[in-house]
Amino acid sequence: MKRILIADDHEVVRSGLRAIVEAHSSWIVSGEATNGEQAVALALETRPDVLIVDYSMPVMNGLEVSRRLKSLDVGAEVLILTMHESEELLTEAILAGVRGFLFKSDARKHLMSAIEALLDGRPYFTSVLLERLLHDYRTNKQNRSDMLLTSREQSVVQLIAEGHTNRSISEILKLSVKTVETHRASAMRKLRMSSTAELVRYAIRKKLVAP
Incomplete structure (x- = not known):
């Protein structure tokens, strides 16, 4: 069984994500966290294969969670969920080592595919995000990092x-x-x-x- 940890500060979102994950016969939810610090603690305790992490969480945001897990060599892949369409956020997520990035509005349709990709060692970004990142790179690559x-x-x-x-x-x-x-x-x-x-x-x- 593959272990999936869910981190979001809204109970209704966690419940929805849990329902999608538990619909897969080979996956179980290893825990639920309501802030970034708790997500790191639960990841160390339960050793999930994938963490589904809301970007905008109290105490420690999703990117900081990803960075902390990498520094602790937890070995889990991180899938960031966000409501916000931001080129800067996507760029920073990639720099933080995140290999999965999904809009919350797309979760019902794409969440299982995203988790499957991460479990197979493949990154997962929805096509609109990839197009946005490529456009941003082409048009703003000069001195971009100095502005962020x-x-x-x-x-x-x-x-x-x-x-x-x-x-x-x-x-x-x-x-x-x-x-x-x-x-x-x-x-x-x-x-x-x-x-x-x-x-x-x-x-x-x-x-x-x-x-």
Whole structure:
């Protein structure tokens, strides 16, 4: 039996995903998480083959979950689900090592195919996402990386917007306080911002946190 872990902070979404997964006779749901930190803990405990992770989760977003699992050598593939059509998010997901990316609106139709691909060692991106990524690469490849926050910087900004201090962020992300301060300063410099309030507004606008 292949083990699938589901991480989403909405119970109705988790229930829907569970129903789709359990419709496959060779798959079982090894656990359900309501935030990114819990997803990492359950992955270490249950050792799933695939994690279905909502991008926009409290404490630790889906990309940070993927990065953490890779650093811990868990060996599971990550399938990111998102409501947001964003070229930047797709690019950052790939840079974070994510090999599966799916819109929530497509989950009912494509989720089983996505999981099967990841279990077979193949990446899975819906065609509209691939077309968007290729278009973005062709038209914006020059100096594009200088305009983006890294996924680690995005994680720091998300936690700042959720009200965490530098010290609590360092504990959540397993970084030194100095490193957190460096990421914070770098994000503010790239965004040309000078206050926490501006970072919070940016996080809301970019759907890193709920308004």
